[in-house]
Each structure stands twice: as C-alpha cells, then as structure tokens.
Amino acid sequence: MKVLVTGGGPAGSLAAIHLAGKAEVTVIEEHQSAGFPVQCAGLISDSCFDELRRFVSDKCLLNRIKGAFVFAPDGSFVELKGKSGAVVVERKILDVELLRKAAENASIRIKTRLLSCDGEKALLRGTSGKNYLSYDVIVGADGAASTVARTLSFSRPRMLSALQVECRFEAIDEHMVELYFGRDYSDCFFAYAVPLGDTARIGVVASSEPRRYLEGLIKKHPSVSKRVKGGFVELNAGAIPANLVDFVKGNAALIGDAAGMVKPYTGGGLYYLLVAAKVLGETFPDLKAYKKRYIKKMGKEYRIGERIASFYSVLKDDDYITLVKVGRSMQGIMPELHMDRPSSLLKIMPLLGKLITHPRLYTKICRALMM
Ligand SMILES: Cc1cc2nc3c(=O)[nH]c(=O)nc-3n(C[C@H](O)[C@H](O)[C@H](O)COP(=O)(O)OP(=O)(O)OC[C@H]3O[C@@H](n4cnc5c(N)ncnc54)[C@H](O)[C@@H]3O)c2cc1C
Structure with a gap:
C-alpha cells in the first residue's frame, strides 16, 4: 500500500x-x-521528550524547566509547579x-x-x-x-496568530517559564517567556495584531520591560490552530x-x-x-482544554490580579499539574471555594467551566 x-x-x-x-x-x-x-x-513536557528520545539525540535539548511563574498584568506573580518537569528543545x-x-x-x-x-x-x-x-x-x-x-x-x-522573538533576557529563574496575562498582552490568550540561559524566547498569541501585543509586552509590561536587554536575534511568526x-x-x-x-x-x-x-x-x-x-x-483533554482556553476571553485584568493573589495564599496546597493533560486541572476544583470571598469572579469561572 x-x-x-x-x-x-x-x-x-x-x-x-x-x-x-x-x-x-x-x-x-x-x-x-x-x-x-x-x-x-520548543517547550515540551519531560514525558513528551522521553517519547521523542527514541528517535532523536540529546543534541536538541537546550534547557530544563521545573514550573511556571504566572503573572497578573500588574506584575505580581504566582508559582505553578508541574507534576513532572519540561524541557526546551531546538x-x-x-x-x-x-x-x-x-x-x-x-x-x-x-x-x-x-x-x-x-x-x-x-x-x-x-x-x-x-x-x-x-x-x-x-x-x-x-x-x-x-x-x-x-x-x-x-x-x-480557527486560527490564532503567534509572534515570538529571541533576545537577551534576565529570567527570574532560568528554569521557570513565565506566562503573562492581561488585555494589553493578548485579547484571547497569553504571552510567554521561555528562558535559555541569558536569552529567552518571548512571544504572544492573539486573535490578531500580535506585533502590537508583543511590543506592549517588551516595552510596557511592569516586569518584562525591565528585564529585556535587547540583542534580538530571531523573529518567528506563525499560526496556531x-x-x-x-x-x-x-x-x-x-x-x-x-x-x-x-x-x-x-x-x-x-x-x-x-x-x-x-x-x-x-x-x-x-x-x-x-x-x-x-x-x-x-x-476529554480537548474538551477540558477548550473550557480553560475560554477563561482567557472572559477574565479581565482585575480578575487575574485577584487570581494571582488567591494563588499565592494557596501556595503550599496547590496540586501539581500535568502539563499535557488539562484534565489534571480538575484537581484544582475543590480549591475554587477559596474564591468565595470574590463572588463575581467565582461565578464567572463556574459559568465558563459549565459552558
Ligand atoms: C510561535 C509558536 C510557538 C510555539 N511553541 C510551541 C511550544 O513551545 N511547544 C509545542 O509543543 N508547540 C509549540 N508550537 C506549536 C508547534 O510548533 C506545532 O504544533 C508543530 O510545529 C506542528 O507540527 P506539524 O508537523 O503538524 O506542522 P509544521 O511544523 O508546520 O510542519 C509542516 C511541514 O509541512 C511542510 N509543508 C507545508 N505545506 C506543504 C506542501 N504543500 N507540500 C509539501 N510540504 C509542505 C512545511 O514546510 C513543514 O515542514 C508553537 C507554534 C508557534 C507558531
């Protein structure tokens, strides 16, 4: 055949x-x-890389990642630990x-x-x-x-637009990725920095105008703008289904x-x-x-993943600030999440009760989850 x-x-x-x-x-x-x-x-989970290793060498391995810092638009952030690690590949x-x-x-x-x-x-x-x-x-x-x-x-x-640069960057921790939320950095998704020693791949995903969001991130974000050190060596643009x-x-x-x-x-x-x-x-x-x-x-992963993605369009800047604040107060009890399996996020559900003191945000999240 x-x-x-x-x-x-x-x-x-x-x-x-x-x-x-x-x-x-x-x-x-x-x-x-x-x-x-x-x-x-180039960010993939350890388990994904383990599977790929059957066919490729370690030459493509650039960095090891142990978790993520999730940023609210005001520059505050919370640490999310992964159940297993991740790697950055070339x-x-x-x-x-x-x-x-x-x-x-x-x-x-x-x-x-x-x-x-x-x-x-x-x-x-x-x-x-x-x-x-x-x-x-x-x-x-x-x-x-x-x-x-x-x-x-x-x-x-449906397609989203992504734009990414590689440049010199002072990461908070060179083994943690950084995710940036807020209306100034994407209309429906988030922006990110994937560290590679003293450089990082910094990108945005949005429904349109990714260049405007990327410029906003690099020039105006309260934390990123202070840590981007120039030396732009690569620019990638692409569509994300x-x-x-x-x-x-x-x-x-x-x-x-x-x-x-x-x-x-x-x-x-x-x-x-x-x-x-x-x-x-x-x-x-x-x-x-x-x-x-x-x-x-x-x-199941697609169904749950799509619901989570729907949060990005629903949540406002103030909501992210509240979520980061609440997340920080739960730092010791946050479950570890599996990077490839959104269904592991269901483990967070019992902790949603912590948002009860923020009824508007609580209702918004419950509604998005039930949609
Ligand atoms: C900015 C950006 C950042 C990303 N970051 C990550 C990340 O960190 N981790 C992750 O897992 N994913 C990431 N992705 C997604 C990931 O890159 C894609 O999901 C992945 O490349 C898809 O692989 P593919 O083989 O389906 O398509 P592609 O990688 O696009 O490969 C398609 C191939 O087909 C060839 N081709 C196209 N048309 C034809 C034709 N008519 N005839 C012959 N050949 C053709 C192309 O030249 C290309 O080589 C990112 C995407 C973008 C845009």
Whole structure:
C-alpha cells in the first residue's frame, strides 16, 4: 500500500516512523530541510521528550524547566509547579533528526511541494518540475495552512496568530517559564517567556495584531520591560490552530497542526501530534479506527482544554490580579499539574471555594467551566 505523507515537520516524520513496515511511505517536504522556518518556542513536557528520545539525540535539548511563574498584568506573580518537569528543545535540530529517522524506512523528497490531490494522485512540484504521484492513502501533515485539507475540503480550525522573538533576557529563574496575562498582552490568550540561559524566547498569541501585543509586552509590561536587554536575534511568526477538526475523510487523514491537534489552552502541538502518530501506526490502514482511538484517548483533554482556553476571553485584568493573589495564599496546597493533560486541572476544583470571598469572579469561572 502506497502512503503519501505531505510535510516533513514533526507530524509527518512521526507518522512515517510509525507507519514503517506497514506501507510503502513517501514523505514530501516543500523546503530544503525540515525545521525551517522555526515556528515554535520548543517547550515540551519531560514525558513528551522521553517519547521523542527514541528517535532523536540529546543534541536538541537546550534547557530544563521545573514550573511556571504566572503573572497578573500588574506584575505580581504566582508559582505553578508541574507534576513532572519540561524541557526546551531546538526545533531546527529536532525536526531534522526526526526526518532522518523517518528516512530509514520511507522515501523522502525534499524541495517538493504538494499543489493539489484528488483522492488517487497528487500533483507535486519539485526541482525537476511538476509531476503526478499516485497513492492509496494520503496523510496531511502539512501544517496549519494544509494543502491536503484545503483541496480535499476538510473543515478548518480557527486560527490564532503567534509572534515570538529571541533576545537577551534576565529570567527570574532560568528554569521557570513565565506566562503573562492581561488585555494589553493578548485579547484571547497569553504571552510567554521561555528562558535559555541569558536569552529567552518571548512571544504572544492573539486573535490578531500580535506585533502590537508583543511590543506592549517588551516595552510596557511592569516586569518584562525591565528585564529585556535587547540583542534580538530571531523573529518567528506563525499560526496556531485553536480547535480540533474532523481529521479523516475516505483515504485521507490529517495529523498535527493540519488537524488542529494542539493543546487548546497553551497552543503546544508536539505532544498531541506524537500521540496521534502512534495511534495512526497502531490502527493503519483503518483510518476510521485512527480517528476513533485518538478521540477516545484525547477527546476529554480537548474538551477540558477548550473550557480553560475560554477563561482567557472572559477574565479581565482585575480578575487575574485577584487570581494571582488567591494563588499565592494557596501556595503550599496547590496540586501539581500535568502539563499535557488539562484534565489534571480538575484537581484544582475543590480549591475554587477559596474564591468565595470574590463572588463575581467565582461565578464567572463556574459559568465558563459549565459552558
Ligand atoms: C510561535 C509558536 C510557538 C510555539 N511553541 C510551541 C511550544 O513551545 N511547544 C509545542 O509543543 N508547540 C509549540 N508550537 C506549536 C508547534 O510548533 C506545532 O504544533 C508543530 O510545529 C506542528 O507540527 P506539524 O508537523 O503538524 O506542522 P509544521 O511544523 O508546520 O510542519 C509542516 C511541514 O509541512 C511542510 N509543508 C507545508 N505545506 C506543504 C506542501 N504543500 N507540500 C509539501 N510540504 C509542505 C512545511 O514546510 C513543514 O515542514 C508553537 C507554534 C508557534 C507558531
């Protein structure tokens, strides 16, 4: 059986790795290499990295992270500890190593772009011009602007815009990420700093105008603006899907950003696509089973994750200030959270009673949770 995997990013490479021995796989990648251009802060959980380590070396490991400081707009912050740690990886290295691993069993065609497909054959443009490639199954791992999804009329996820810079930064603790909430830094999400020694990847996610929010964060945030030290060496812009869409149609399956497989409340995609690639390999060639098993495994995480993400649009600056204050008063009793599993946040529910002295905020949160 011939499988055409479109896209040599992590979703495409991992899909090819897990399909090894089950099909004759071709991966096409439009760029000269994988991991280019970078559109990622590189933050993944330890457990995600442990899974990836089966296929990549430690060369892509840049930093270890033990938790997060969550900032209210006034600069106050609270510490959140993770159940396990996290790491920061260099996607330029990770993606290349994954594609190299995929190449052990798949045929890789770089500088080859999918122009369209019709269910049986794909029109490609490579270094020697246009040509057709026939396939039995097509896997759309071609990112947020997926050509597979577009030409085969899959419904598309809602998209958020992300903008990130890498620059010199004085982190409070170089093993803690920082998350910044407030209307001046995003209309529907949050901004972040992922530390890398004396630099950091500082970014924002918003429904539009990410540049305005990023400038506001760097120039005006009461804490960040004092710690950004210039030396901007990298600028990444990209789209982040906000919801999972139907990802199987006939002999076509989507995976990764193409399918909206990202944690709805952080925008992190690597763990969710890693799970999908594994499930695709286990269930292949039954694509309906791929969809069913993935939803069984991850459906609850998406549902809870979307509710958490809805808080970002509902909460106002004053609410974040109150939440950080209440969070600080609960510092010793806060449960440890699993970075990849929003359902672990349910452990916080019994502590919501602490908000009873803030009835307006309490009602707002309960309403958002029940929506
Ligand atoms: C600013 C930013 C920060 C992020 N930070 C994190 C983070 O810290 N942690 C995390 O887990 N996630 C993060 N993400 C999300 C993460 O980067 C994505 O979820 C992940 O890259 C998705 O992988 P993918 O393989 O599905 O898509 P991509 O990485 O986009 O790969 C798609 C590949 O397909 C190729 N392609 C596209 N169209 C075609 C075509 N027509 N023909 C041939 N090839 C094609 C592209 O060149 C690309 O190589 C971030 C995203 C952004 C934008």
